[in-house]
Amino acid sequence: MAFPGLQHVAITVSDLPRSTKWYSALFGAEPVLDEDEEGGRYHHAVYALDGGTLFGLHTHQGRESGERFAEERTGLDHVAFGVGSHAELEEWVQKLTELGIAHEGIKKAHYGSGVSFRDPDNIALEFFAAPGS
Incomplete structure (x- = not known):
């Protein structure tokens, strides 16, 4: 059985409107989905990239750590x-x-x-x- 490719990537952002504007400019497109998750735990804006991969921006309703990203941390x-x-x-x-x-x-x-x-x-x-x- 072949291992499947990536279907989507989701990242947590600190300011969803700011990040949505930034990624929309980068991707040259608007999100195809912008909604609260069914259980209300997070809100996401999702982009459809060429090749079928989805790229999501998540905010966790104020529960984000507020720390800036650092690749030195595990993850x-x-x-x-x-x-x-x-x-x-x-x-x-x-x-x-x-x-x-x-x-x-x-x-x-x-x-x-x-x-x-x-x-x-x-x-x-x-x-x-x-x-x-």
């Missing part, structure tokens, strides 16, 4: 979005710059190339291209 290190080529990475660098999103430029390694950046809660994000693309 999430970063989220990477796959792109098809180095040329596409260059386009994303330009888009990030146009949006005023700080980034580190394209970094190359033997396992691929990527550009790293952070969201308003300091969550580490990356655009990544496999080697040879």
